[in-house]
Amino acid sequence: MALARAIPERGSFPASCPHCRQPMDLLHSAWCGCAASHPSKICPSCWKCACSHFDYENLLCWEDPPAELRRYGFERFFVPYAGRHVRR
Ligand SMILES: [Zn+2]
Ligand SMILES: [Zn+2]
Numbered sequence: 001m002a003l004a005r006a007i008p009e010r011g012s013f014p015a016s017c018p019h020c021r022q023p024m025d026l027l028h029s030a031w032c033g034c035a036a037s038h039p040s041k042i043c044p045s046c047w048k049c050a051c052s053h054f055d056y057e058n059l060l061c062w063e064d065p066p067a068e069l070r071r072y073g074f075e076r077f078f079v080p081y082a083g084r085h086v087r088r
Contacts, residue, residue: 013069017043018053018080026081027072038062038076050078 013026022045029041032049037057040050055061056078065077 011068013066015081016083017045017048018050018055018078019043019048020046021083022046026069026074031073038074038078040078050081053078053080055080 011027015024015026016022017024020043022043024041024043024045026041029044031039032042032051034040034049034051036051040056042049050056061079062076063079065074069077
């Protein structure tokens with residue numbers, strides 16, 4: 001029997017980890033403690049935050065966050081979270 005996938009509660013923001021590509025929820029995962037230009041969220045699968053991603057300091061990989069994320073402290077959005085490739 002197919003266990004119904006839990007309906008995402010309001011306030012979830014599905015993304016994928018830039019390192020291991022496992023799904024993660026940007027609103028429910030923990031902020032990292034790095035002193036990077038922008039803190040990132042810790043992946044529940046590989047326990048890495050996005051700060052160590054090779055593109056993290058690449059300005060082309062950032063855009064304005066959706067309002068939902070902005071409400072939760074994201075000043076910028078690291079595009080690889082969305083699984084999209086960034087054009088160079
Ligand atoms: Zn970090
Ligand atoms: Zn990961």
